[in-house]
Amino acid sequence: MIVFRNNSLTNCSEYTDDYEVLVSFPFHVALNPLSQIFKNTNGLMDANEHIYYLNIINQKYVPLTVYCLKYLQKLYIRKTSFYNTDYQLPIEIIHLASTLTTLGIYDTRITHLPEQISKLKHLQSLELVNTNLIALPNGIGNLSSLTLLYLPNNKLTSLPKTIKNIRLLSQIVLKNNPYLRSIQSINGLSNLRVLQTDNCPIERLPLHLPQLTDLHMSKNNLSHLIGIRTLGYKTNNSKYFYF
Numbered sequence: 485m486i487v488f489r490n491n492s493l494t495n496c497s498e499y500t501d502d503y504e505v506l507v508s509f510p511f512h513v514a515l516n517p518l519s520q521i522f523k524n525t526n527g528l529m530d531a532n533e534h535i536y537y538l539n540i541i542n543q544k545y546v547p548l549t550v551y552c553l554k555y556l557q558k559l560y561i562r563k564t565s566f567y568n569t570d571y572q573l574p575i576e577i578i579h580l581a582s583t584l585t586t587l588g589i590y591d592t593r594i595t596h597l598p599e600q601i602s603k604l605k606h607l608q609s610l611e612l613v614n615t616n617l618i619a620l621p622n623g624i625g626n627l628s629s630l631t632l633l634y635l636p637n638n639k640l641t642s643l644p645k646t647i648k649n650i651r652l653l654s655q656i657v658l659k660n661n662p663y664l665r666s667i668q669s670i671n672g673l674s675n676l677r678v679l680q681t682d683n684c685p686i687e688r689l690p691l692h693l694p695q696l697t698d699l700h701m702s703k704n705n706l707s708h709l710i711g712i713r714t715l716g717y718k719t720n721n722s723k724y725f726y727f
Contacts, residue, residue, distance in 0.1 A: 700726045
């Protein structure tokens with residue numbers, strides 16, 4: 485059965501606390517598990533009974549009420565479809581704008597991110613692995629706290645020019661994106677230290693990355709190394725460049 489939804493946001497005011505939100509889920513969440521080996525859906529709750537960490541694993545779908553956990557800092561989704569049918573992160577993500585620092589989506593089809601992602605001002609780590617991601621929204625450049633952009637094993641074709649506005653970005657991982665031919669959009673990122681683009685058909689080196697120390701570009705389509713002197717020229721740390 486195909487489920488369609490309108491564009492109105494889920495009404496989170498219906499829930500008085502995090503327990504009520506959890507009860508609305510169609511699956512069980514193991515809270516504060518003793519084992520650190522997570523095979524089932526689990527979460528962490530603090531002394532004030534606030535859920536600050538949630539790891540959804542191998543469920544049928546992610547309920548929209550997840551975004552009503554108003555203290556949630558870290559959200560991981562693994563092998564679980566989203567509630568809507570357009571393979572896009574729901575716009576409800578905006579409910580977490582004041583708290584979310586880490587968003588990780590693994591082995592879950594999600595081809596696009598909504599522009600609402602730009603409202604996550606505290607997001608430090610964005611991880612989408614093996615999701616069929618095709619493109620990033622222009623609003624990605626507004627993620628002023630982002631330090632890690634981890635997007636391996638996807639179907640990216642390009643990067644938005646706005647990515648150069650993320651001044652704190654220090655690590656970018658883009659390996660195994662078979663349609664990504666250019667990364668010139670990252671030129672000028674002043675704090676980028678680690679860049680991995682192995683197994684991508686990239687044809688030119690990025691330029692003007694003054695703090696770069698780790699560069700992994702094996703199995704690319706580089707025909708020359710023009711501009712390599714513009715990489716890591718402001719750091720005295722050892723440099724490891726692999727081609």
